[in-house]
Amino acid sequence: MIENWVPALSSYAKDIDFVFDVIFWIVIAFWFLLVEAVFLYLIVRFKKRDGVPAQYITGEIKSEKNWVHYPHLAVLACDVVILFLAIRVWYDVKQHVPPIDETVRIVAQQWAWSFVHAGADGRLDTTDDIKTVDDLHLQVGKTYAFKLESRDVLHSFSVPVFRLKQDAIPGRVVTGWVKPIATGEHDIQCAEICGIGHALMPARVLIETPEAHAAWIASKGVSGAGE
Amino acid sequence: MSAAADRPIATGRSATGMPTGRLAVWWIIASEIVIFGGLLGSYVMHRLAHDAFAEQAAHTNTWIGAFNTFVLLTSSLFAVQAHKASDEGDGKKAARLLYYTMAGGVIFLVVKAFEWTTEIQAGYTIASNTFWSFYYTAAGIHAAHVIAGVIIMGIVAQTAKKNLELQRVELIGLYWHFVDVVWIFLFPLLYIAK
């Protein structure tokens, strides 16, 4: 559903949308509508009518208890399905790490993002690293690992089109991965309140074709070094 | 209006058979337990995370800690006897034993004051590092409870002397045992585990 409005541009974006959709169908389209329907029906059906007294039902007898007992077993079953899907996707995104092509360092601070790209040699912490502020350059189809750091308070690195969100914690390096699957330029948000500038730290992710990406690196040349 | 006159009938009832006052004290103790539980839990988590804690802890004075543990335990003993006396309806004796208990609390506080001054002179303040932060915070909150206990006990002793409200002797005793038990947890955590 979400991809109708927010393009799904990472390898796992579609899986996350899928979990969302399944939950929607089970919990909203089925359960919620069902319960509301029964609820409204009963209200109308048993509206006060003269001469028709209410029935005396304790709900303590087994046969009556089953009215709620069976549905609530069904809920349990639904929970199991949802759990299975949710944990599977969670595992792919947050627990297991695929073979990495390149690593980028992401540093959050009040109130800006800075990115350290591996540069020409494809390795981080070498002289040809390219440091940028507020725009992240990625090459489509490459699998990136990111090292997320914060200089001051909590921030959260959030890229809606990737369905990726991860808090940055001062004093720690949080790692994760993402594989962009289509080119384009999109928003990066900070999704954790970080002071008065919390709304003022937008950044952009530029997903480029191999050629364009190479060109960008070349344009930076050695000049970007050291910074 | 006198205290007894405006006391509602509800106060006298006991549908569970357990005295309402005791229920209330247990409620207070329970909420205190979760407070200290949270604090000590945080301490243990830090402790496991940083080995540095251990050598910091080495600077605490185990002997003073041990002495204070002994003092508190004895004072609890007096509290128990005070309870016994109050059951026998001997308010005077109960009050006297409560005074002994209070004395225990006071000694504890004096020793603690002495201990802290030496620590601070040695340069270990609450802001030195997380171990000492926990050391002063935990012991400090506990000391606050000792002070509160001593004061309340004084009030209870006053009424007990006149053979009034003797049930209170048991209640303050309960509270005092709790304060004691908290220290039983603090002592090994802050002093012994090195």
Added chain:
Amino acid sequence: MVVQHADPAHEHGDHHATQSWVKKYLLSTDHKIICFQYMFTGMTLAIVAGFFSYVFRMQMAFPGMNVPGWGLVTPSDYNMLVTNHGAIMIFWVAMPVLIAAFGNYLIPLMIGADDMVFPKINRLSYQIFLLSVVVLFASFFVDGGGFGGAWTMYPPLMAKAEYNLTGAGSSVFLLAVALEFVAFLLGGINFVTTAMNARAPGMKLYDIPIVVWMIVIASILFMASVGPLIAGAVMMLFDQQLGTAFFDPNRGGDPILWQHLFWFFGHPEVYVVLLPAIGIVAEIITVFSRKKLFAYKTVLNTAIGTGILSFTVWAHHQFVAGIDPRMANIFTVTTLIISIPIAEMMFVYVATLYGGSITLSTPMLWALGFIGTFLIGGVTGIFLGASGADIYLHDTYFVLAHFHYTFFPIAIIGTYAGLTFWFPKMFGKEMNETLGKIHFWGTFISFNCIFIPLFFTGMLGDHRRIFDYTNFPELTTPMLENLRAFATLSLIVMLGFQLVFVYNFVTSLLWGKKAEINPWRANTLEWTTASPPPHGNWPVLPTVYRGPYEYSVPGRKDDFWPQDAKG
């Protein structure tokens, strides 16, 4: 407040009749007066927090506009408004009104006691609560302004003035919250001990009305979960004022620790406010469908089950906060499991309607409205509980809409339900039904118009606590802007309809028709004494012979059977 004096015949009546106004309403130890104190303080703060939401929603929908009644909303204004809106609504509206006010009023009256067992502690608890309100308001005016780091108070932002720029404000705010906790720990003593020990002769455990059970369980939940956070608050205060480093990563502290302490309390807390509301609804739907509550014991068990489970789910607020990803799986499981007792509770309420004889009076409308809307809040919680989906949804407006669909039904709809239901008993007057229905439909519809759109803005990427989305190209689309504007306008409509309530409340209070002792023909004990009840509640305290929900018992000419009626 129109509280009649007890008839002189009554033991307490005489000397209280001669009390001064201050003694009677400000220093009273009467549980009914203390209820009103909590109730009106809570409502006043509801108006404050509601006004805050109006201000920041205006800014959000029409960035940079000069908001009528406030002016320009700076980023620090915005954060402060959001933070305090949330904190006030939960700690100073939902808890005082649902637990303290209704708890104080209903527990003694429903179990047939003349007052709480510790009236002085009861009064003290309100006085500390009032103090916490004063301290909270003080925090807005200290230099640097009010705290704006979200009601969750995450460090290091909360801990360091150089980061939050409200050094004094954040400490004072923290102090206010801590005082509020103390007030409710004290209040809990009375709720629990009174319900346990002061029951009328003959009232067995399963004869206690559900709402009393719920308030007692909620108090216990609160007591058992708040401790670690109180300890955390002390540590935080020391970090701010004494230079300790409990939560400072650069000096050996751990900022995530606070999140655990906060949510270990924070999640049980949401059920602390849920349960009393659920209880109020139980009382109302049984009366207005003339039905015995379906499976009384089941309701009780699900409440207790929910309470126990609620201690095991807290980290579902921290899925992407940097906790060990394997831990997230455990909390996903526990979180989804908690849907089962609550689902069962919902099913039981729906089942109670079956075979009833339903009158759609104002209280009943509110009660049914609660069930209808809370379901939305509940089911959307499942999206968030599913760790995989929460990666995207975390801290978006989807979360926000989720919890407003739980909190609004609880704190506002639930309160209105209880208020309209017990108004005749509390004040001895009847409320105007027509105005009541207008107020209900107006509030109910506009409420849905506020928050349904916010589910979509959340799904489209709106994240929380943003004072101006124009910095984000993808969040400046016409669709999103229209949704935001629509929600804001609906809010203004809703606030407008609250005036209907205030008008109805005041006029009924002054000129309303005199209410009889038992206008709704209900069973529970509070309906067996005068409206309003005298000081001491009954000239002679009642005795109980049966459960609270014996409606439409076959073979009786009346369709209700008061708990204290011998035959």
